[in-house]
Amino acid sequence: MLEHKKFLGDVLPFWDRLNPGEQEMLAAGTVTRHYRQGENVHGGENDCAGVVVVKSGGLRSYILSEDGREITLYRLFSGDICIMSASCVINSITFDVHIDAEIDSELVIINNEVFAKLAEENVYVENFSLKEAAGRFSDVMWTIEQILFMSMDKRLAGFLLDEAARTKSDSIPLTHDQIARYIGSAREVVSRMLRYFVGEGLVEQYRGGVKIVDKKRLRTMV
Amino acid sequence: MLEHKKFLGDVLPFWDRLNPGEQEMLAAGTVTRHYRQGENVHGGENDCAGVVVVKSGGLRSYILSEDGREITLYRLFSGDICIMSASCVINSITFDVHIDAEIDSELVIINNEVFAKLAEENVYVENFSLKEAAGRFSDVMWTIEQILFMSMDKRLAGFLLDEAARTKSDSIPLTHDQIARYIGSAREVVSRMLRYFVGEGLVEQYRGGVKIVDKKRLRTMV
Numbered sequence: 001m002l003e004h005k006k007f008l009g010d011v012l013p014f015w016d017r018l019n020p021g022e023q024e025m026l027a028a029g030t031v032t033r034h035y036r037q038g039e040n041v042h043g044g045e046n047d048c049a050g051v052v053v054v055k056s057g058g059l060r061s062y063i064l065s066e067d068g069r070e071i072t073l074y075r076l077f078s079g080d081i082c083i084m085s086a087s088c089v090i091n092s093i094t095f096d097v098h099i100d101a102e103i104d105s106e107l108v109i110i111n112n113e114v115f116a117k118l119a120e121e122n123v124y125v126e127n128f129s130l131k132e133a134a135g136r137f138s139d140v141m142w143t144i145e146q147i148l149f150m151s152m153d154k155r156l157a158g159f160l161l162d163e164a165a166r167t168k169s170d171s172i173p174l175t176h177d178q179i180a181r182y183i184g185s186a187r188e189v190v191s192r193m194l195r196y197f198v199g200e201g202l203v204e205q206y207r208g209g210v211k212i213v214d215k216k217r218l219r220t221m222v
Numbered sequence: 223m224l225e226h227k228k229f230l231g232d233v234l235p236f237w238d239r240l241n242p243g244e245q246e247m248l249a250a251g252t253v254t255r256h257y258r259q260g261e262n263v264h265g266g267e268n269d270c271a272g273v274v275v276v277k278s279g280g281l282r283s284y285i286l287s288e289d290g291r292e293i294t295l296y297r298l299f300s301g302d303i304c305i306m307s308a309s310c311v312i313n314s315i316t317f318d319v320h321i322d323a324e325i326d327s328e329l330v331i332i333n334n335e336v337f338a339k340l341a342e343e344n345v346y347v348e349n350f351s352l353k354e355a356a357g358r359f360s361d362v363m364w365t366i367e368q369i370l371f372m373s374m375d376k377r378l379a380g381f382l383l384d385e386a387a388r389t390k391s392d393s394i395p396l397t398h399d400q401i402a403r404y405i406g407s408a409r410e411v412v413s414r415m416l417r418y419f420v421g422e423g424l425v426e427q428y429r430g431g432v433k434i435v436d437k438k439r440l441r442t443m444v
Contacts, residue, residue: 044410063367064408092356095363098410123345130352134314137359141285141317144366149287 004030007108011053011081017124029114035101042085043098050109051129052082057105061097061136062181071147071184073097074139083132089116090129147184155183156193157221160203164212173209226252229330233275233303239346251336257323264307265320272334273351274304279327283319283358295319296361305354311338312351378415379443381405382425386434395431 005027009015018026032055035041041059042049052059059076061084076082087093089112101107119126146155159182163172174182180190194210197203202218204211212218227249231237240248254277257263263281264271274281281298283306298304309315311334323329341348381404385394396404402412416432419425424440426433434440 063363064411090356092353092360094360095367123349127345127349127352130349130356131314133356133359134312134352137355137362138314138316140359140363140366144362145285145287145317148285148293149291 002027004032004108007053007055008110011079012128014122014124014128017122018118022118022122025114026110026118029111031109031111033107033109035105035107037101037103039101041099041101041107042082043096047096048088048112049085049099050112051086051115052076052099053108053110054078054080054082055106055108057107058102059099059105059107060102060182061099063097070098070181071143072182073143074136075102081132083129084136086110086112086115086129087133088112089119090133092130093133143184152185152189152193153196154222155185156190156197157202157218159183160210160212161215161218161222164215170212170215171206171209172211175208179210224249226254226330229275229277230332233301234350236344236346236350239344240340244340244344247336248332248340251333253331253333255329255331257327257329259323259325261323263321263323263329264304265318269318270310270334271307271321271331273308273332273337274298274321275330275332276300276302276304277328277330279329280324281321281327281329282324283321286320292320293365295365296358297324303354305351306358308332308334308337308351309355310334311341312355314352315355374411374415375418376444377405378412378419379424379440382432382434383437383440383444386437392434392437393428393431394433397430401432 005023008026008030015023035057041052054076056078058078059080059082061073061076061082062070063073064070082099083090084093084097085099087096115125115129119129146158150158156179159179160172163174164170176190176194177187180187183190194203194205198205200217202212202214204213227245230248230252231245237245257279263274265286276298278300280300281302281304283295283298283304284292285295286292304321305312306315306319307321309318337347337351341351378401381401382394385396386392398412398416399409402409405412416425416427420427422439424434424436426435
């Protein structure tokens, strides 16, 4: 609990706006949990997980398309806060997303009801949750514009470059199926486009992944 | 200005949280303007119009692709407040939308800079703007899901009718999971669509199955 207090004090911008009683309540309503790669954190059968802080690992938020494909909305990394997993306690949010652990993750989770009570009492807590939601709104709009407006080759090129930048490696250890899920497409479409990229000398394929070989030309596509 | 004060006091939930000086400032920064059908209110050449209250008429919010395709995000009617037209003063909103008058409209517009100053001074004003943004987030997610899940309702309706014809019974003894597999979708998607069908009075659900109650209307969907 003392450990949670220290951690929450560091990551929550409204911590200093809470009185000692509210700080106690928040820390007492917080748990640390580990999730394995691929495990569902929120949505589906795990409704309203609570406010999630990623201590280590990574999460992926998505919705399901008509034929069961997953459309990735945004991703969360170490230090990020996920408010959409507590959307049930925000009246102005009337939809739900799915959130999975993308890799093994350690999460600090603030209980829903505790958070809801604080947000009701303290306008700065409510303000924080709404600000986080507005940030996700921006992420989602970006994604939606990619999906609706950008042609497939640009999206795939952009995704590969983003991944390479994020992981600081030109080798992207993801299958066609995984890439398809991230960019909201179908595996067949990704496979076909990657074959085209290989033919153009932009990337090479290896078992279980893709390697960028001409980053400069890939950049000109985006 | 006195007229604006009265109007703003009626429509803005944070009005009573403002001190007299802030109320004066807000009213002084407010104008009434008329827009003709089809006229652009915000986005494109009319950047950051301000906070818009629809006094009469109707607005349409949309995004625009490079090649001119429009996707309508949501609509606003008399009494509605549009915060996205002041998105430039909300830090957590990093995208922009277009807003047009869909019919001849009378709009009460609060100046951006005045609103930004108030939101900075008064947490309740900021709270209001974020809450409005979260509401639009919900609208947009609904729209996006319609776009992505569009043909799902047709496929599910067709499947249920086919099964009823095949088995000569309006009761279809299949679980959501089984139906999802038959039509190549995910269980969650089928569950959500069936809830929608139930709400529309098209089917009823029973333990382990679905019963068609309005075959005629179900047929019109396919």
